[in-house]
Amino acid sequence: MNQSVKKALHLLNLFDENNYELSLKEISERANLPKPTAYRLLTTLESMNYVYKEKESEHDTRYRLGLKLLELGQLVSDRLEVRRIAYSYMEELASSIQEAVHLVVVNHDEATYVEKVESNKAIRLYTRIGKNAPLYMGSGPKLLLAYLPKDKQEEILRDAELEGKINSERFKKELVEIQKKGYSYSVGEQDENTTGISYPIFDYRNHVIAALTVSGLSTYFEGENLTNIKMKTKETAENISRKLGFRGFVQGVVE
Missing domain, CATH: 1.10.10.10 (Winged helix-like DNA-binding domain superfamily/Winged helix DNA-binding domain)
Structure with missing residues (x-):
């Protein structure tokens, strides 16, 4: 050191x-x-x-x-609080849709999976708590990136483009679309033949502090089942946000 x-x-x-x-x-x-x-x-x-x-x-x-320590302590407290509050909601969601449910947060320049409830299906995805992923890969990471400050977005996208990972201009359009729709969708970005859908979790300051992510084999994310997954995941993310003190939802829409 x-x-x-x-x-x-x-x-x-x-x-x-x-x-x-x-x-x-x-x-x-x-x-x-x-x-x-x-x-x-x-x-x-x-x-x-x-x-x-x-x-x-x-x-x-x-x-x-100084107050900087209070600020940092609040960030740690918020992260622990969202895990504690979200877990029972995640269990209920996983039981209802029979898919794996994850809680994802920003960790420096990456996304970290901090909580998981497994599905009851025989075929399961391997995702461990503590897993890190680039913020441009997967529905949860991309959703978090979409809600980061613009200068931070620019920095991450610039570095990813220099490494040949993405086209930053095309990706910026996707981030705008994510914010417009209010959710993120990915197919085969982290694991082949898998689909992920993520909705934002807001805190009492109206900040997005986590992504609620549902993922599974793409064959299950079709038709009425996909509609049901999206509806219930969105509803669960909103319920967790309300529990954290967020008051911005009006008839299911973020103000």
């Missing part, structure tokens, strides 16, 4: 419920660092909102943890 990063993280670990505020002198002594080194690290952390300082006098500077 980079030593500067390790030292900076160690400074953050000095704060706890009994030490929510520390002086530069206390931090330096507890971290066993020279004061100039501790000050340099704290200045960097302060610039990124991980700590903030209060000057009580010319000779007494005190530090507290």
Whole structure:
């Protein structure tokens, strides 16, 4: 590990419920660092909102943890919350349509499958919890990409095109269509002869935080069965979103 990063993280670990505020002198002594080194690290952390300082006098500077940590903690909390809340709904959906149901989230520049309920069919798809996939491959990843900020989309599509994976202009049109329709559809993108359908899960801030994905053999995703799968998956995604505090659905449509 980079030593500067390790030292900076160690400074953050000095704060706890009994030490929510520390002086530069206390931090330096507890971290066993020279004061100039501790000050340099704290200045960097302060610039990124991980700590903030209060000057009580010319000779007494005190530090507290910054709001950036609260923001990051909320992201972790949200991710755990969506898994906890979604699971029972996923079980009900999987039982109803007899297909595998997944919960997919953005993880840096990839999509990660964080939860799964298997179908009861004899022939099953192999998808493990923790699996990563490119954000341009599969219905769940593509749906998440469609709802990312435009600059992040551009970055991911540019890199994928440079690697010869996609045509970015054609893909941009697909992302626009996904947002317009409100769901994503894929055939044979991750596994041969399989189809995936995904709907967005929104949180109380109106952000898409996960994709609810149903996948199975393409022969089952036809005609009335396909219509039924789409209807029930959409309904389930909306129910999970409401449970997370989202209030943007009006007669089944996202405002």
